[in-house]
Amino acid sequence: MSKISAAITAVGSYVPDFVLTNKLLETMVDTNDEWITSRTGIKERRILKDKDKGTSFMAIEAAKNLIAKRNLNPEEIDMVIVATATPDMPVASTAVYTASQIGAVNAFAYDLVAACSSFLYGMSTAAKYVESGRYKKVLLIGADKMSSIIDYTDRATCIIFGDGAGAVLFEPNEDGLGVQDEYLRSDGVGREFLKIDAGGSLLPSSHDTVDKNQHFVFQDGRTVFKFAVSNMADVSEKIMERNKLSHDDVDFLIAHQANKRIIDATANRMGLDQAKVLMNIERYGNTTSATLPLLMSDYENQLKKGDNIVFAAFGGGFTWGSIYLKWAYNS
Numbered sequence: 577m578s579k580i581s582a583a584i585t586a587v588g589s590y591v592p593d594f595v596l597t598n599k600l601l602e603t604m605v606d607t608n609d610e611w612i613t614s615r616t617g618i619k620e621r622r623i624l625k626d627k628d629k630g631t632s633f634m635a636i637e638a639a640k641n642l643i644a645k646r647n648l649n650p651e652e653i654d655m656v657i658v659a660t661a662t663p664d665m666p667v668a669s670t671a672v673y674t675a676s677q678i679g680a681v682n683a684f685a686y687d688l689v690a691a692c693s694s695f696l697y698g699m700s701t702a703a704k705y706v707e708s709g710r711y712k713k714v715l716l717i718g719a720d721k722m723s724s725i726i727d728y729t730d731r732a733t734c735i736i737f738g739d740g741a742g743a744v745l746f747e748p749n750e751d752g753l754g755v756q757d758e759y760l761r762s763d764g765v766g767r768e769f770l771k772i773d774a775g776g777s778l779l780p781s782s783h784d785t786v787d788k789n790q791h792f793v794f795q796d797g798r799t800v801f802k803f804a805v806s807n808m809a810d811v812s813e814k815i816m817e818r819n820k821l822s823h824d825d826v827d828f829l830i831a832h833q834a835n836k837r838i839i840d841a842t843a844n845r846m847g848l849d850q851a852k853v854l855m856n857i858e859r860y861g862n863t864t865s866a867t868l869p870l871l872m873s874d875y876e877n878q879l880k881k882g883d884n885i886v887f888a889a890f891g892g893g894f895t896w897g898s899i900y901l902k903w904a905y906n907s
């Protein structure tokens with residue numbers, strides 16, 4: 577019997593309707609379109625305005641989009657992972673609620689939290705369950721309502737992030753398609769540079785923490801930028817070397833959309849032409865766990881069976897890594 581690999585066989589996505597443009601941000605904080613565009617590549621981002629809707633709303637919509645496109649019976653789904661940095665609640669799992677709402681009544685589910693690398697790590701996790709032979713259909717969703725943890729008076733963070741969700745289905749493949757290799761890393765040196773101070777066990781929320789805005793994201797952007805540029809390029813180069821992939825062999829780079837300059841630096845180190853570098857940061861900003869599946873969804877028509885794709889991400893923690901995958905279908 578040939579070896580089982582884990583292939584992505586369907587994708588779906590959801591972004592909210594409300595568009596927060598750079599022009600609109602100019603009316604909220606001391607910034608301007610030229611600064612944001614040249615420093616980040618972002619023009620606009622989507623925001624989930626409804627106060628009564630959390631991350632699960634977008635996760636459910638993305639999953640339903642996948643289910644409808646693929647004509648999938650949700651009762652066949654074995655497992656649901658929601659990769660997120662903004663679960664609906666700290667304890668009751670967003671993935672469990674999502675699974676129930678989409679009719680995945682035979683699945684077990686849990687959240688996977690690793691900042692901006694949540695989806696990349698989730699790809700590794702989902703693949704392992706499929707490769708084991710025990711599970712046939714694993715639904716991995718990346719979803720974040722970043723607007724729920726952003727201080728819209730802080731120009732250093734509010735211009736970067738947006739809301740959105742994407743979903744992919746992993747299934748067994750016996751033709752050598754799907755996940756080929758991974759190189760995942762983390763380093764606690766990053767803990768101080770990108771974080772939310774309050775709301776966890778170390779500093780539970782209180783009137784005092786709210787008064788000090790400690791329930792919002794803090795980022796030392798310059799430091800995170802330096803680590804992101806070198807580390808994302810390093811792991812992408814490493815996975816190419818390890819799998820003897822030249823720049824000609826790589827069909828696409830699907831990289832976390834945090835900053836266009838970080839993506840460009842990674843692509844340059846890999847020696848890739850611009851056409852191979854998939855981007856949508858201009859329209860969505862940094863949607864944290866949703867960037868990678870949103871790219872797959874937006875560019876699904878361009879991805880062809882057998883294409884060699886390198887995924888790369890970098891995020892708080894620090895967490896980062898790369899995955900080499902062979903695309904498994906033509907849409």
Ligand code: UT7
Nearest residue numbers: 607608611615692731732735797798800801804834835891
């Ligand atoms: O996804 C998870 C991982 N996150 C990342 O990868 C993000 C990494 N970091 C970044 O993308 C960039 O550091 C930022 C986009 C956040 C900031 O860009 P930067 O080029 O590193 O700017 P900076 O923080 O070094 O600030 C440069 C200047 C400062 O002014 P002075 O001190 O030089 O006078 C800032 O006060 O730009 C100022 N500045 C702004 N100006 C206009 C900071 N934010 C803004 C703003 N509009 N929104």
